[in-house]
Amino acid sequence: MATMQKITPNLWFSNQAEEAANFYVSIFKDGKINRLTRYGKEGFEIHHMPEGTVMTVEFELAGQTFTGLNGGPLFKFTEAVSFIIHCKDQEETDYFWNKLTEGGDPKSQQCGWLKDKFGLSWQVVPDILPKLLMSNEKEKAGRAMNAMMQMKKIDIAALEKAYNG
Known part of the structure; x- marks a missing residue:
């Protein structure tokens, strides 16, 4: 069993x-x-x-x-709960982002977060993102954070470019 x-x-x-x-x-x-x-x-x-x-x-x-x-229309999903999808690379990030945003709310997309067509929130996060944002090199991490804040879907190449100055 x-x-x-x-x-x-x-x-x-x-x-x-x-x-x-x-x-x-x-x-x-x-x-x-x-x-x-x-x-x-x-x-x-x-x-x-x-x-x-x-x-x-x-x-x-x-x-x-x-x-x-x-259960009926009594309760709705909010961004207070989301599911994180850890992605190994840009291809996987693009795949999950593109599939989950089909019919979703484009206004709710920021920094890798999205709301699907059922109102459920997801975070599509490439594995490199936390490594860049938590780097001991604070200036580089700050540049990566600023770049991420401008994104909807995470763009790994753009993050790395910002990180490396």
Whole structure:
């Protein structure tokens, strides 16, 4: 029997949990849908969801299990919670950025942060970014920080150029 993950993020959607899960698993190469549960007759009384509507969808991205819940329009996502995607290079950064911004909010894009079409916030971060920003060479780190603050999607070459002066 597989061990259950200790902490599982639970994402509250109005009614698009299954659509969102399918979108996310299509982006992450190892993504998969693990399980669906559906509302019974009581679903309408509790969340105004018709019988048979997806209640929860368990899905996996990069080995991390998530649960999506169709709970009605009571709660919305905010930037107070986001998921960081660590990217090895510019190609991977571009891939995740381009996929997750499809249909998202262009006004919410800054410094590697974005909001997808479901309102969920993500940070698409190339592995080199924290190395440049946390460098002991404060002047170089400051130049990299200033360059990053002007970006939406992180541009590694532009960061390195700023860092190196």
